[in-house]
Amino acid sequence: MAGAVAAGGRQAVAGRRFGGLAFVFLWLPAGLLLGFILLPLLRTAAAQSWGGLSSVAAMSDVQAAIWLSVECAAITALAAAVLGTPLAYLLARGQGPGYRLVEALVDLPLAVPHTVAGIALLFVFGRDGLVGSLLAPLGLQFWGTAAGIVIAMLFVSVPYMVNSAQLGFAGVDPRLEKVARTLGATPLQVLGRVDLPLAWRGVLTGAVLTYARAISEIGSVMVLAYYPMTAPVKIYELYLETGLGQASAMAVLLLLVTLSTFLVMRGLVHGTWRAGAP
Amino acid sequence: MSYLDLRGLAVGFPAAGPRGRGARARERGFSLRDVSFSIEQGQTLVLLGPSGAGKSVLLETLAGFHRARAGQIWLCGRDITFLPPEERGMGLMFQDYALFPHLTVEANVAFGLRRSAGRERRVDEALGLVGARHLVGRRPATLSGGEKQRVALARALAVEPRLFLFDEPLSALDATTREGLREELRGLLRSLNATSIYVTHDHVEALALGDAIAVIRDGAIQQLGPPHQVFARPADAWVAAFVGMQVICPEALLPGGPGRALVRLGDGTLEATCGAGADLATAWLAFRPEDLRIERLAAADRPDHGGARATVEAILPVGPLQRLDLCAGARFSALLGRRECRLLGLSPGDRVAVSADPDDLLLVPPAPEGRY
Numbered sequence: 001m002a003g004a005v006a007a008g009g010r011q012a013v014a015g016r017r018f019g020g021l022a023f024v025f026l027w028l029p030a031g032l033l034l035g036f037i038l039l040p041l042l043r044t045a046a047a048q049s050w051g052g053l054s055s056v057a058a059m060s061d062v063q064a065a066i067w068l069s070v071e072c073a074a075i076t077a078l079a080a081a082v083l084g085t086p087l088a089y090l091l092a093r094g095q096g097p098g099y100r101l102v103e104a105l106v107d108l109p110l111a112v113p114h115t116v117a118g119i120a121l122l123f124v125f126g127r128d129g130l131v132g133s134l135l136a137p138l139g140l141q142f143w144g145t146a147a148g149i150v151i152a153m154l155f156v157s158v159p160y161m162v163n164s165a166q167l168g169f170a171g172v173d174p175r176l177e178k179v180a181r182t183l184g185a186t187p188l189q190v191l192g193r194v195d196l197p198l199a200w201r202g203v204l205t206g207a208v209l210t211y212a213r214a215i216s217e218i219g220s221v222m223v224l225a226y227y228p229m230t231a232p233v234k235i236y237e238l239y240l241e242t243g244l245g246q247a248s249a250m251a252v253l254l255l256l257v258t259l260s261t262f263l264v265m266r267g268l269v270h271g272t273w274r275a276g277a278p
Numbered sequence: 279m280s281y282l283d284l285r286g287l288a289v290g291f292p293a294a295g296p297r298g299r300g301a302r303a304r305e306r307g308f309s310l311r312d313v314s315f316s317i318e319q320g321q322t323l324v325l326l327g328p329s330g331a332g333k334s335v336l337l338e339t340l341a342g343f344h345r346a347r348a349g350q351i352w353l354c355g356r357d358i359t360f361l362p363p364e365e366r367g368m369g370l371m372f373q374d375y376a377l378f379p380h381l382t383v384e385a386n387v388a389f390g391l392r393r394s395a396g397r398e399r400r401v402d403e404a405l406g407l408v409g410a411r412h413l414v415g416r417r418p419a420t421l422s423g424g425e426k427q428r429v430a431l432a433r434a435l436a437v438e439p440r441l442f443l444f445d446e447p448l449s450a451l452d453a454t455t456r457e458g459l460r461e462e463l464r465g466l467l468r469s470l471n472a473t474s475i476y477v478t479h480d481h482v483e484a485l486a487l488g489d490a491i492a493v494i495r496d497g498a499i500q501q502l503g504p505p506h507q508v509f510a511r512p513a514d515a516w517v518a519a520f521v522g523m524q525v526i527c528p529e530a531l532l533p534g535g536p537g538r539a540l541v542r543l544g545d546g547t548l549e550a551t552c553g554a555g556a557d558l559a560t561a562w563l564a565f566r567p568e569d570l571r572i573e574r575l576a577a578a579d580r581p582d583h584g585g586a587r588a589t590v591e592a593i594l595p596v597g598p599l600q601r602l603d604l605c606a607g608a609r610f611s612a613l614l615g616r617r618e619c620r621l622l623g624l625s626p627g628d629r630v631a632v633s634a635d636p637d638d639l640l641l642v643p644p645a646p647e648g649r650y
Contacts, residue, residue, distance in 0.1 A: 175376040181363035182341055182370040183390030183437055193389075197380045 045252050056249040065234035066250075066257055072146055072230065073215035076153040080161035080210040085203055088165035089195065093174070106162045109155055117155055118223025125151055125224065148225035153214035160209040168202015169195060201269055208265040215258050279355055280316035281473055282441060287313040287349035289339050289497075309335045310497045313349070317490070320471040324478060324488030324505070328520070332497040333477040337443045340475065341368045354440055366441075369434030373446040375426040377418035383429050384414045390437035404436040405429075407466060424455040431463070435470075442467070442474035448483065460486055481522060485509070493517050500646075511553055516645035518564035523640075526608035531558040531641070539641055544586035544606025544632070550639035561641040569638035570612040572602065574622055575629040585633035590624050604632065 056062055087106070091099055109117060125132045125142035132142055142148035172195050180190045196203070218232035226233060231254045239247035289310040310332050317323050325333045338344055340351060342363035351359045358366050377386050387401045405411045410428040418426060427447055434442060447463075448456045464487055467474055476487055484491055484505060491508045493501045501513035512518035519525045530542040534549055541548045541563055550563060575587060588606035595601075600619040602612045612632070614622075624630065 173374075173376065175372050175374070176378060178338070178341065178343060178363070179370055179372070179376045179433075180378075180389065181343075182366070182368045182439075182443075183433070184364045185390075186362075186364055194378060198378075 041255065044248050045255070048249055048252050052245065052249045053252065056246055057253055061229070062234060062250050062253070065229045065231045066254055068146065068149070068228055069215050069231040069254070070257060070261065072149045072153060073211050076150050076157060076214040077161075077207045077211035079150065079154055080158045081165075081203060081207045084158055084161035084206065084210075085165050088162045088203075088206070089169050089191065091162070092166045092169035092172075103166075107159050109157075110159050114156055114217065114219025115223055118152060118220035121151060121155055121220060121224050142224065144225050144227050146225075146228060149221050149228075149230055152220040152224045153217050156217050156220055157210045157213035160213055161206040164206030164209055165199065165203045168199035168205070171202070172198045204265075204269045208262065208269060211265065212258070212262050215254075279352065281319040281321075281354060282317045282475075283350075283352035284313055284315050285350045285352070287336075287339065287351065288347045289335055289344045290347045308347070308497055310339065313497075313499055315490075315492060315499065315502055317473055317475070319473050320468075321489040322467060322474045322476055322487050324476045324484040324491045325494055326479065326481075326484050326491055326508075326520075327494035328479065331494045333494055334445055335497075336494070337370075337445050337475060337477055340366075340441070341370050341443055342366050367437075367439050369437065369439030369442045371427075371430050371434055371442070371444050371447045373450050375418075375423075375430045375450075377421075377426055377430055377433075379418050381418075382414070383410070383416050383418070383421075386418065386429055387433045387436050389433060400436055401432075404432040407435055407470075408432045409462075422455075423451050424459060427451065427459060431466075440473070442472055444474060444476040444478075446478055447476075449478070449480065463487070481509075493520060495520075511640065512564060512642060513553075513555070514643045514645050515562040515564065518562075518640070518642050522566070523564040524567050524610045525562050525564045525642070526610050528561075528563045529607055531561060533558065538636060541639065541641075543608070544588050546584060546586035546606075546631070546633075548584070548586055548633060548639055549636040550641050551636055553640050553642045555643045556641040557643070558641075560644050562644055564640045564642045565634060565638055567601070567611045568599075568613040569634055571633045571635075572612055572614060572622065572624075573631045573633070574624070575631045585631035588630055588632050590626050590628045590630060592626055593619070593624060602630075604630070606632065 087102075091103055091106075112120070122129065122143075124130050125148065127133065127136065127141075127143055129142075135141075140147060142151055176194050176198070177190050180194045181187070185193060216232065218230075218236065221230055222233055222236075229237065231250070235247050235250050235254065238250055287310060288308055290308040313336060315323065325336060327333050335344060339346060342358075342361060346359050349359070350357055353366070377383075378389065381389070383405070384401055387404050388397055391397045391400055401414075402411065405414060408428040408431045410425065410432055413421065413425055413429060418429070421429065430447075448459055451459065460483060466472075467487075476483075478484055478487075488505045490503065491501075491505050492499050493508060493513075495516060501508055501517050503511075508517070509521050512521055512523065515525045526543075528541045528543055532540040532542070532547075534540045537552055539550055539552050539558060539561075541550050543563070552561070553564075571585075573585070586606045588604040590602060591605050591609070592603040593600055594603070596613065598616070599613045600616055602614060602619075602624070604610055604612060622630075
């Protein structure tokens with residue numbers, strides 16, 4: 001607390017002394033960036049008429065698409081948390097070049113064009129793919145199904161999950177684990193009683209980021225499962241068929257849904273953290 | 279068999295760790311080699327050594343976090359070399375307390391206890407032993423350093439470990455708190471007849487708490503013995519310098535009486551005691567700076583005055599004392615009381631005669647590998 005006050009004081013002094021410079025190098029670029037993010041979104045929202053919005057909102061295929069997007073993104077986030085947390089923990093605790101290589105691999109989906117990701121997934125989860133042909137007799141198909149949408153979303157968004165959770169685990173002092181072990185806890189008990197309670201914010205943040213990234217995904221989803229349509233695909237189709245009007249109206253609806261769920265989740269992460277903080 | 283027995287323990291990190299920083303042991307792939315000692319129940323062994331010597335590695339090996347490459351660890355008549363940490367019954371304490379920040383003091387102390395009827399009572403007992411009952415509902419972040427370390431101690435006590443492992447537990451505390459806690463800790467360990475290993479680089483702590491001291495350098499024990507022996511009869515020049523003695527290379531050594539030798543230094547001759555393993559061809563002279571006798575050397579003084587002649591190079595205050603930096607061929611320092619120093623009326627450039635009781639001048643073997 002004292003440190004924060006001191007740092008604040010130092011900042012205030014620096015602000016006074018370098019007022020002009022601070023404006024040029026800090027406030028101006030920060031403000032420009034904020035405007036760059038907000039202006040297109042606000043402009044799109046402002047362009048809508050109430051009537052246009054409500055008529056698009058009443059379309060059943062629009063509702064279905066938005067609902068499917070939310071559903072699939074939520075399932076993706078859950079799957080990412082379940083699959084990504086163990087890997088994140090191992091990466092946070094592991095040392096050596098092998099682990100650094102795996103870290104780079106985890107980030108790979110971020111660097112692959114998402115259409116390419118979709119094609120690559122098709123090779124594995126498609127009708128003749130390795131996994132696809134194996135699971136098809138069991139009734140699990142990925143080509144043109146919600147399962148395919150989740151697979152596509154997961155592939156492109158799971159790096160956010162792993163990175164964020166890894167950061168959370170890296171913040172836990174390994175000495176706490178050592179003390180817990182000497183007090184009789186097995187490695188798995190240490191994970192449950194020490195690491196997860198201390199790193200859960202990183203894990204949850206990862207899930208929220210994964211959700212946000214998943215709901216906005218279109219490239220890989222289009223390749224793997226154009227139908228059933230998720231919201232971004234539906235918006236794209238509306239744009240091709242009817243132009244900007246209906247497409248932008250649906251875009252605003254999707255933004256509202258995404259933004260509200262995103263904000264609720266973020267509030268959950270930060271709100272409970274504050275309540276739980278000493 | 280002793281309570282705790284280490285036999286030829288070696289720990290290595292093959293091809294690991296950053297090179298450089300002169301870590302000789304690590305270059306050979308070992309961070310500990312051939313460590314053997316034993317402790318009886320109720321005793322405290324202090325591990326003393328510079329940073330990077332392997333003290334903490336040894337402690338963590340005992341706790342079960344590093345795999346022994348060779349050797350054995352026996353505790354209470356049982357070979358625990360390859361037991362996982364949770365089955366060893368060790369109580370570990372760190373310099374930075376390592377309290378679980380998400381748990382209250384009560385839950386911290388109860389961490390190692392099974393859910394049972396006696397749990398609450400044992401938490402209360404443990405907190406009572408360290409005088410921290412009033413902290414029971416607090417969170418670690420709201421505690422002072424001293425309070426945190428009390429809670430950490432209570433947490434270790436609660437599980438009734440067979441062996442306590444202390445990794446510089448007091449070094450993050452301010453001087454007053456440290457002294458108070460050190461005395462309390464000593465009393466507590468005695469009254470519980472607890473066996474412990476205590477890592478520190480504080481000589482005062484080592485003397486106050488240790489029944490025995492092991493001096494570690496480069497992953498190997500250089501000297502093991504009762505505290506007074508390690509401090510008064512260091513095994514070699516490196517240990518002597520490490521425990522705060524002045525170590526100089528004498529001009530020449532001549533045989534003296536039984537167990538004695540004559541040291542040629544600064545146009546004079548001093549009688550010194552031969553330490554174990556010191557031979558006249560290679561021995562170094564070690565002494566405590568406060569044990570030297572300094573006299574003013576007037577021009578009229580007889581040339582056959584026994585002591586070594588030295589020139590005063592500097593006079594510096596060191597806490598309540600004055601340090602005289604002297605040169606008599608070799609450079610060394612003497613510590614004097616303020617009053618004594620004032621009566622001598624010395625200033626830089628003055629010539630003095632240096633002498634000492636033969637018992638206070640010790641000849642020691644050179645440091646292994648010629649380094650100290």
